[in-house]
Amino acid sequence: VFNYLRHLRPLYVRRTREIRGVFTFASCSSVLAAASTFATLFSVPVCAQQTESGAPVVVQPGAPGKPTRTLPTTTRGTLPPASPADVQFMQGMIMHHAQAVEMTALIESHTQNKGVTSLGARISRSQSDEIRFMKRWLASRGQPTAMPDMPDMKMAHGDMSHGSMPLMPGMLTPEQMEALRNAKGHEFDRLFLTGMIQHHGGALTMVKDLFDTAGAGQDAELFDFTTEVDSGQRAEIRIMQSMLEKKSLGDKR
Amino acid sequence: MSRVHTIAFRLLVASFLLGLLFVGRMQAQTPSSQESTKAADAKSDQKKAEEDPFAPEPAPPLPAGMTGSDANDPRAKLKPGWYDAGEISKGLTHLLLLKKPDPFRLDTADAANPKVQETLSRMGVADPSKMPKGAQVVVAQLAFANSDLAFQGHHLFQGNFYGVNIYDISNPAKTQLVTSMICPGGQGDVSVYRNLMFMSVEQPNGRIDCGTQGFPPGPPPSPDQEKKEEKKPTIPAPQKERFRGVRIFDISDIKNPRQVAAVQTCRGSHTHTLVVDPKDKNNVYIYVSGTSFVRQNEELAGCSGEKPDKDPNTALFRIDVIKVPLAAPQDARVVSNPRLFMDPRSGALNGLNNGGTHGKDGEKPTDTDQCHDITVFSAMGLAAGACSGNGIVLDIKDPVHPKRLDAVNDPNYSYWHSASFSNDGTKVVFTDEWGGGLGARCRANDPNKWGADALFRLKGNKLTFASYYKLPAAQGDTENCVAHNGSLIPVPGRDIEVQAWYQGGVSVMDFTDVDHPVEIAYFDRGPIDPHVLVLGGDWSAYWYNGHIYASEIARGLDIFELSPTAFLTQNEIDAAKTVQVAELNVQNQQKIEWPARLVVAKAYLDQLERSQALPADQIAAVRQAIQSAESSNLDPKDRAKLQSFAPSLKKIAGTAKSSADSKRLQSLAEILQRPSK
Numbered sequence: 001v002f003n004y005l006r007h008l009r010p011l012y013v014r015r016t017r018e019i020r021g022v023f024t025f026a027s028c029s030s031v032l033a034a035a036s037t038f039a040t041l042f043s044v045p046v047c048a049q050q051t052e053s054g055a056p057v058v059v060q061p062g063a064p065g066k067p068t069r070t071l072p073t074t075t076r077g078t079l080p081p082a083s084p085a086d087v088q089f090m091q092g093m094i095m096h097h098a099q100a101v102e103m104t105a106l107i108e109s110h111t112q113n114k115g116v117t118s119l120g121a122r123i124s125r126s127q128s129d130e131i132r133f134m135k136r137w138l139a140s141r142g143q144p145t146a147m148p149d150m151p152d153m154k155m156a157h158g159d160m161s162h163g164s165m166p167l168m169p170g171m172l173t174p175e176q177m178e179a180l181r182n183a184k185g186h187e188f189d190r191l192f193l194t195g196m197i198q199h200h201g202g203a204l205t206m207v208k209d210l211f212d213t214a215g216a217g218q219d220a221e222l223f224d225f226t227t228e229v230d231s232g233q234r235a236e237i238r239i240m241q242s243m244l245e246k247k248s249l250g251d252k253r
Numbered sequence: 254m255s256r257v258h259t260i261a262f263r264l265l266v267a268s269f270l271l272g273l274l275f276v277g278r279m280q281a282q283t284p285s286s287q288e289s290t291k292a293a294d295a296k297s298d299q300k301k302a303e304e305d306p307f308a309p310e311p312a313p314p315l316p317a318g319m320t321g322s323d324a325n326d327p328r329a330k331l332k333p334g335w336y337d338a339g340e341i342s343k344g345l346t347h348l349l350l351l352k353k354p355d356p357f358r359l360d361t362a363d364a365a366n367p368k369v370q371e372t373l374s375r376m377g378v379a380d381p382s383k384m385p386k387g388a389q390v391v392v393a394q395l396a397f398a399n400s401d402l403a404f405q406g407h408h409l410f411q412g413n414f415y416g417v418n419i420y421d422i423s424n425p426a427k428t429q430l431v432t433s434m435i436c437p438g439g440q441g442d443v444s445v446y447r448n449l450m451f452m453s454v455e456q457p458n459g460r461i462d463c464g465t466q467g468f469p470p471g472p473p474p475s476p477d478q479e480k481k482e483e484k485k486p487t488i489p490a491p492q493k494e495r496f497r498g499v500r501i502f503d504i505s506d507i508k509n510p511r512q513v514a515a516v517q518t519c520r521g522s523h524t525h526t527l528v529v530d531p532k533d534k535n536n537v538y539i540y541v542s543g544t545s546f547v548r549q550n551e552e553l554a555g556c557s558g559e560k561p562d563k564d565p566n567t568a569l570f571r572i573d574v575i576k577v578p579l580a581a582p583q584d585a586r587v588v589s590n591p592r593l594f595m596d597p598r599s600g601a602l603n604g605l606n607n608g609g610t611h612g613k614d615g616e617k618p619t620d621t622d623q624c625h626d627i628t629v630f631s632a633m634g635l636a637a638g639a640c641s642g643n644g645i646v647l648d649i650k651d652p653v654h655p656k657r658l659d660a661v662n663d664p665n666y667s668y669w670h671s672a673s674f675s676n677d678g679t680k681v682v683f684t685d686e687w688g689g690g691l692g693a694r695c696r697a698n699d700p701n702k703w704g705a706d707a708l709f710r711l712k713g714n715k716l717t718f719a720s721y722y723k724l725p726a727a728q729g730d731t732e733n734c735v736a737h738n739g740s741l742i743p744v745p746g747r748d749i750e751v752q753a754w755y756q757g758g759v760s761v762m763d764f765t766d767v768d769h770p771v772e773i774a775y776f777d778r779g780p781i782d783p784h785v786l787v788l789g790g791d792w793s794a795y796w797y798n799g800h801i802y803a804s805e806i807a808r809g810l811d812i813f814e815l816s817p818t819a820f821l822t823q824n825e826i827d828a829a830k831t832v833q834v835a836e837l838n839v840q841n842q843q844k845i846e847w848p849a850r851l852v853v854a855k856a857y858l859d860q861l862e863r864s865q866a867l868p869a870d871q872i873a874a875v876r877q878a879i880q881s882a883e884s885s886n887l888d889p890k891d892r893a894k895l896q897s898f899a900p901s902l903k904k905i906a907g908t909a910k911s912s913a914d915s916k917r918l919q920s921l922a923e924i925l926q927r928p929s930k
Contacts, residue, residue, distance in 0.1 A: 080467025
């Protein structure tokens with residue numbers, strides 16, 4: 001059946017169960033000595049198993065070749081240190097994502113292109129969803145969702161956009177945003193796609209920078225999230241590049 | 254770690270992270286402060302409710318032409334709760350839920366503990382009510398998440414992002430914890446082979462010495478610094494003590510696993526697959542699937558994350574193969590890096606593309622540069638790879654140099670996650686982990702072709718799409734749910750898979766008819782929380798020697814037994830239980846063979862009755878003969894009687910309408926010819 005069936009102890013389980021029934025009240029140490037030969041034959045595994053199951057151990061292996069340490073059963077889990085870079089990454093990425101949502105909000109009134117419309121809807125949806133995730137991550141760690149060094153006064157500059165706020169990598173400058181707002185039709189499509197490729201490329205830079213920072217990215221959720229962001233944005237970049245290359249701008253989609 | 258250090262470290266962690274965690278709980282326990290805040294700041298509360306970052310997003314409407322799962326299914330609206338959630342099942346008996354062991358929970362879980370309050374006040378947390386509801390359950394869901402399962406003898410190995418727990422399942426209904434092994438690094442997928450246990454590590458907190466401390470963070474760059482250094486390339490932080498790859502433990506002493514090797518890889522190991530070469534008795538192999546970032550050359554020499562046109566030695570676009578000498582596992586090392594995605598004509602490393610279009614936020618129609626999971630079927634010399642943008646089939650007769658035979662993509666697929674073969678190797682079930690398992694993807698408005706199983710025919714090493722299967726019951730918007738890990742249930746004469754769907758629970762699918770898979774049994778419990786999506790649910794659900802074990806991410810370990818229904822008889826269940834294996838690593842799929850016992854014959858008879866492929870009077874006659882043979886313990890006269898049925902059954906097999914019935918009749922005849930006790 002299986003290659004290594006020879007290692008199988010198929011009757012072991014059943015046998016111990018039966019024996020267990022017989023010796024439920026037998027204590028391993030004392031009673032066994034007095035038990036019949038037959039019983040003693042089978043009671044060794046029973047005994048071992050009861051010991052095995054009776055008192056679970058908590059252990060922590062060492063490096064290869066080093067011994068394993070037994071820890072007290074009262075041991076509780078600890079998390080790796082939180083990195084300030086993690087918090088900054090999330091705060092920065094919220095701002096970064098917000099611009100993508102802002103860009104996609106222009107689509108309806110600026111272009112009829114189906115490909116751009118469909119792609120924009122997807123980007124808007126995924127980036128909004130991810131913003132929610134990031135806010136949840138920050139809030140649950142008692143952290144503000146905006147960077148502390150970005151006072152509200154900066155919002156006073158012009159419209160609700162990013163004014164003079166320091167831009168995250170890849171974010172469109174106020175001038176680029178203005179050009180996008182003023183474009184229509186094919187020109188808008190082109191600016192939107194090139195702008196969004198630039199924008200997404202910045203996210204990849206942010207992820208790379210994060211993992212190039214000492215002690216960053218050790219939070220399990222942040223790790224999984226960044227892996228998702230990285231592969232998701234790479235995918236969208238490729239879609240947009242092919243849309244630009246084909247110049248069909250997604251008419252087929 | 255000395256005791257002093259431990260305490261100091263706990264305080265440190267508590268002050269930066271954990272302390273805040275319990276603010277939410279304190280809020281619940283100090284209603285007076287909560288109320289006063291409410292009164293003082295009602296408007297703000299209202300605004301907060303509108304912008305509550307914890308509230309789930311409502312499901313968008315179904316795309317045109319798509320259908321969703323059934324919102325009227327009794328599983329759709331179960332009572333929420335951690336350990337008191339509503340539960341419902343069909344064809345499955347839930348034997349028990351073993352809670353996650355304490356060492357795999359956060360440092361201190363008692364908000365009333367003076368230490369926690371002291372820490373909070375020292376940190377200057379003045380107004381706990383500002384902490385949003387649900388904060389306490391959202392932090393660190395993943396850091397202690399249970400992951401995949403492996404089995405050996407009477408031991409179950411449950412992987413966890415924080416280590417491995419080993420259970421004694423001699424008596425499944427009384428399963429007991431044996432060993433909690435702490436060794437963080439995620440995901441902690443496990444395999445076992447004889448005295449060796451293998452474990453996947455991918456996260457940057459993984460340490461060679463299994464330490465929980467991770468690595469110290471550097472100070473955040475100040476904004477001025479940031480501007481000055483904007484043009485400068487970032488300096489990586491190589492950590493020689495960091496471990497990302499596959500750990501190997503000696504488990505000869507089950508209560509004292511010893512690490513014997515730690516094989517580093519560039520992308521770490523998200524999952525791995527044990528590969529046993531039937532021709533090689535001295536070694537086993539590990540296929541390593543890495544999905545996350547490539548680390549710096551400075552940390553692990555030879556690692557490059559460049560595009561293939563810039564660096565032909567890039568760590569992208571490949572898997573890693575580790576060779577493990579059984580007599581000297583400490584010498585395990587990477588022996589090859591197969592370029593599974595190469596275009597055979599152009600030689601380009603990135604020769605595969607995904608035609609996927611459906612993913613709203615999980616879509617990855619990028620060049621496939623990684624496998625998520627690979628299932629090997631050594632009996633056939635084949636492997637099926639679920640490789641982000643593609644499903645692929647590999648020839649693994651030379652396990653060090655797997656060769657791609659076929660690749661498919663699917664317009665409805667977002668992320669090719671895992672694969673399994675039917676026992677006869679004519680079908681492959683792929684899964685699509687749309688949204689990465691973190692999101693609610695089984696809502697009534699989520700299309701049932703997205704985040705589903707895709708069933709393919711496999712003939713002449715070519716895959717052909719047949720159908721989709723998705724959990725038929727709609728799930729709530731706080732339940733992460735998508736297709737995930739499962740295994741075959743060895744019911745003879747049928748293709749049956751038990752599968753985990755995260756908080757969608759466990760679903761048992763019959764795919765004997767590959768064009769029309771149907772659900773025949775299920776278990777589900779309500780969401781962990783009604784308002785917040787708390788990551789949980791069953792990561793994997795596997796059949797092992799008569800029981801079904803499911804690894805519950807947040808809650809612990811679920812154990813089930815099949816119970817008979819119109820879709821599955823007691824004889825079929827008993828026949829499945831005749832298959833006993835020494836070890837089970839689901840991604841190292843083994844060919845199932847059934848003993849020629851009468852209970853197996855009875856299972857075939859039940860199936861032939863269900864499909865009406867054999868006239869009722871003949872079924873009754875064979876059943877009577879079997880009963881007689883069972884009570885006489887197969888005396889010669891009864892043997893002869895059983896044998897007398899074989900020729901006519903074989904004849905009918907030749908004219909049966911379906912190939913499944915034909916095989917059943919044939920197998921039935923063979924058992925009756927030579928029944929064993």
